[in-house]
Amino acid sequence: MEFFSTFFIKNGLIVAFVTVAAMIAIAYGLSKIFFKNKIPGNAIAIIFGLVLAYIGGEVAGGKNGIADVAVFSGFSLMGGGMLRDFAVVATALGASFDEIKKTGLVGILSLFLGVLLSFTIGAVIAALLGYHDAVSITTIGAGACTFIVGPITGAAIGASSDVIAISIASGVIKSVLVTIGTPLIAKHIGLNNPQSAMVFGGLIGTTSGVAAGLGATDPKLVPYGAMTATFYTGLGCLLCPSIFYYLMQFFYQN
């Protein structure tokens, strides 16, 4: 037994790779078989991750989810700040300045409005539900943007891990909601052309949810929505830990 645990700890990062690969494979299988891809595999995989973190917290009693269970300690490297930020930056390759110029100011307006409104409403909810420090309120507001903006903002301004977990959870809930809700509401909000798809992507932002939701509505709309959505996370990562956090400090102490 000790032989195995020593082996797994020694090769921690690789153990994390194979575990995550298995989680994603199962998630995609479940998505296909039980949900007919209406709930995206990505969203299910992230929920698996959160469940695993909960189990880790129960088993080990620490603050770092499954990474506190020794054989899974490699998760802290794979899911840690450095690789996370690195992979997020890599997603920017799919975005192009020239393309967003074609939607003109309206695309940019929808991006700013989407980030600002999601953040503000999320922050108000956090404040109403008993958070009174600028760091936590900013992080939860950022989590209402996407499940990437939340933890990156939280990490940048030094939020506690439980608040970061809330920001991820709300971002995941948003992604699931957008994925399931988009095909249902598309008709009512005129979501049937590239322009409205770009506005939709800009306002909503959660790339996985937008891509999956538009895919379920009309696959032709996916690149338009996903493209503006790609800017959303970057804009959120730019605004939330800077200007928004700065403004929040006028209302709340740390």
Added chain:
Amino acid sequence: MTIYGVGILAACFIIGQLTGELLGRLLNINANVGGVGFAMLALIISGEWLKKKKLLSAPSLEGIQFWNAMYIPIIVAMSSIQNVRAAFSTGYVAILAGIIPTVAVVFLVPYISRLSKKQ
């Protein structure tokens, strides 16, 4: 070569993160301010420039695309190391912060789309 793409990505990452760190110091916020956002801007701008100059070969591009594709797995791993137990003990904040802003924003789509058609 694949490593060139990884190198470009890493250079943009470092430029962006350094900008974020320096901006944080300038603003007197003890934090990295938008480093990831700046890094993304650096990658978009340098990527477009390199593509225009035809300096970004397919294998180089693969070096960036690999990490692009790893982002969901890394986010899954990141979710697995959060303090979820503590988050759930704080109740329904996550659910409300996930649903209410999204629903509110969705209803703006037709109004903003109409603006773009007038242009």
